[in-house]
Amino acid sequence: MTDGVLEGTTSTGSTAGTGGWSQSLFAADDQWWRSAVIYQVYVRSFADGNGDGIGDLAGVRTRLQYLADLGVDAIWFTPWYLSPLADGGYDVADYRAIDPAFGSLGEAERLISEASTFGIRTIVDIVPNHVSDQHAWFQAALASEPGSPERARFWFRPGRGEDGNEMPNGWLSKFSGPAWTRTRNSDGTPGEWYLHLFSPEQPDLNWNHPDVRAEHEAILEFWFDRGVAGVRIDSAALLIKDPALPEIPAAPKPGQHPNTDRDELHEIYRRWRAVADSYPGTRILVGEIWIPDTERCAMYLRPDELHTAFNFDFLGRAWDAASMKASIDTTLAAHAPVGAPATWVLSNHDVTRPVTRYGQEDSSFAFATKRAGTPTDLDLGRRRARAAALLCAALPGSLYIYQGDELGLEEVQDLPPEQLQDPMYFRSAGSDPGRDGCRVPLPWAGTDSPFGFSPAGAMSEPWLPQPSHWAELTVETQERDPNSMLSLYRSMLRIRRSDPDLGDGHLEWRSSGPDVLAFARGERFICITNFSPVPIELPSGCLLLLASADASDGFLRSDASAWLRSEHSLTQGRGLRGPIEGGE
């Protein structure tokens, strides 16, 4: 397939710079990103337009109305570039081409343009830390001699030990196992090693090399020219390595870890910010910065660097009032000095779906503690995921929604092993269940798989099998049910969009029992989440706007959130009446 099932021509690049995408969308609001609701599309699993069982751009184009109805401001597309898919597209062979399984460049341009007519901005995923081993640069490096200019763009090193049999250092891959793979010379003898912090099919680039820097600035321009409103930067804290490639010390000094969060990264992002700022409208840079220190993370958000970064601290927290409050406080305190808005993220294509996580005894998330076969109470998890959605959407800043969370999909934990694709699973020899369980194709309609994911009469099954009970979770089913997760998300985003108290700004905690979080936004908005095992009475003098569980009797159930509007201004001394208690 070259161009999806919809009409279209191959790109000539003629739309670049000025083309079909709506200039007025950019003129509309230069602060849009501070409050934006950004929906993550994992292209392979969103919607399949041509019936080959793989999601594609044609499929996305048929679902733009769905996203507009949901109420999102922007779509972030996970990598759609030419890729052998050794890591779901995070192994890019050509950053300026769309993988034929997904469509064509011309179709991506049309998608960006069509989305803008729905008022939806597009964010693309930039993967700067590594390329695919099929990328022209890496192929040229393999074909060249040790010490050649082609190899200087990567981290090639001779091995240690007499025969060079030992890896250059002991660094480990994020996907388990060593971070080094040995090459073969043209005569078949063992050659140099190359560094890959992820899979061997993802060699790390050498960001000290001027070609690497210039190329990525050109890639940014390529996509900004096509009307994208921003880029999500993959593995943004890993790009720079200490050129001496030393072992990782037990307690590295901040900014001097050999391969993570090094101080030199900031000058790269200052350059990128200058590129983004040279375009009309606000083109944003969003960092995937997975480091534990929230203050170090906020350093990337200084006014001349990135706009926002994913808030992984909050994502990792257990369903626990004190822990979540601590994360909210730490996040807001770290962001305040740099003037950047926080982001709230419940999940993405790398982590266990919230419905599953919150239904487990240990509901925190960390890659290191992920285990298959953990007992899960999905009903409990779904109640909490509903409550968490309202909590996050009420917090100050922007909001990310991973596709399928608005349907309350759970992690699919019983995928047949022979259908798994994630290198995290294979490289850990199965001790890590991998990330396929959150990447199962979405159920749209009907009573049987593919549930409208592929068009009627499609020749191929979805690339991962969908559970049969997802018949109850299709968009079609949920649209008919006012109490469904989808209906909750739609109401939530409608209120969020129309209420000036929500989005960017401040929050003020209201006193409450120990297992309850209550805060006010602006003049009159209140969000209450009940983590306690018993119902709590809602304060009087408030209108109930929305609740994640029935609260029409004036009580907020366990594991539920409510949005209220106070009849009186909360900032003028006449506060809430009635208790916000909780506890046992």
Ligand code: NOJ
């Ligand atoms: C983070 C991405 O979200 C993940 O899916 C990918 O495997 C790694 N970066 C490597 O690119």
Ligand code: CA
């Ligand atoms: Ca397809």
